[in-house]
Amino acid sequence: GAGVSQSPRYKVAKRGQDVALRCDPISGHVSLFWYQQALGQGPEFLTYFQNEAQLDKSGLPSDRFFAERPEGSVSTLKIQRTQQEDSAVYLCASSWPDDRVIYEQFFGPGTRLTVL
Amino acid sequence: EDKVVQSPLSLVVHEGDTVTLNCSYEVTNFRSLLWYKQEKKAPTFLFMLTSSGIEKKSGRLSSILDKKELFSILNITATQTGDSAVYLCAVERADSNYQLIWGAGTKLIIKP
Numbered sequence: 001g002a003g004v005s006q007s008p009r010y011k012v013a014k015r016g017q018d019v020a021l022r023c024d025p026i027s028g029h030v031s032l033f034w035y036q037q038a039l040g041q042g043p044e045f046l047t048y049f050q051n052e053a054q055l056d057k058s059g060l061p062s063d064r065f066f067a068e069r070p071e072g073s074v075s076t077l078k079i080q081r082t083q084q085e086d087s088a089v090y091l092c093a094s095s096w097p098d099d100r101v102i103y104e105q106f107f108g109p110g111t112r113l114t115v116l
Numbered sequence: 117e118d119k120v121v122q123s124p125l126s127l128v129v130h131e132g133d134t135v136t137l138n139c140s141y142e143v144t145n146f147r148s149l150l151w152y153k154q155e156k157k158a159p160t161f162l163f164m165l166t167s168s169g170i171e172k173k174s175g176r177l178s179s180i181l182d183k184k185e186l187f188s189i190l191n192i193t194a195t196q197t198g199d200s201a202v203y204l205c206a207v208e209r210a211d212s213n214y215q216l217i218w219g220a221g222t223k224l225i226i227k228p
Contacts, residue, residue, distance in 0.1 A: 004158075031214065033214070040221075041220050041221075042218030042219050042220050042221055043159070044218070045215055045216065048214050048215075056215070091157070091158070091159075104161045105161070105216075107159045108158055109157045109158045110157035110158060112157075
């Protein structure tokens with residue numbers, strides 16, 4: 001496919017369970033972003049990768065959140081010991097290798113996480 | 117603290133109407149303002165605005181930025197049901213080449 005894909009599209013987890021969310025960016029896109037979007041809110045930045053390097057993880061809400069992109073392509077966002085407040089849509093976006101990386105981010109469909 | 121505020125939060129109009137969505141911002145080191153359309157889940161890019169007074173246009177959509185008054189508007193003319201979506205505004209800071217500050221969005225519903 002030509003776009004950013006994410007899986008799973010929906011995830012229901014019991015409180016305390018670990019989850020892993022996957023993002024496949026557009027081929028050739030160097031930059032990859034993870035966002036958390038609560039209902040009725042705009043996306044909140046979580047973390048940013050340039051190739052395999054995680055250049056900014058300042059938006060990760062706690063040390064239960066961990067993201068990786070070991071080969072500079074697919075990325076995984078892992079949430080350990082999920083809590084109810086983690087329930088949200090998690091969006092992944094990628095963009096071209098440009099010094100204005102923000103110019104146009106292509107978003108995936110998101111993963112809706114519900115923690116019971 | 118940087119913030120982006122969109123109004124109204126929601127809007128219901130009839131097909132054929134013209135709508136104006138607002139985005140105001142208080143951001144240090146402003147660089148650009150972006151508009152996105154979010155249907156279902158994935159936001160899609162609409163416009164990027166960097167200069168005051170220059171209208172960006174794409175079909176029935178247009179947008180303009182006022183850097184003095186710190187706001188932007190997104191206009192949609194002759195609305196169609198397919199325009200129903202959440203419209204998100206985000207601001208880029210000049211001292212960050214990747215972080216966006218997002219508004220909460222305006223939910224637009226077009227009734228046939």
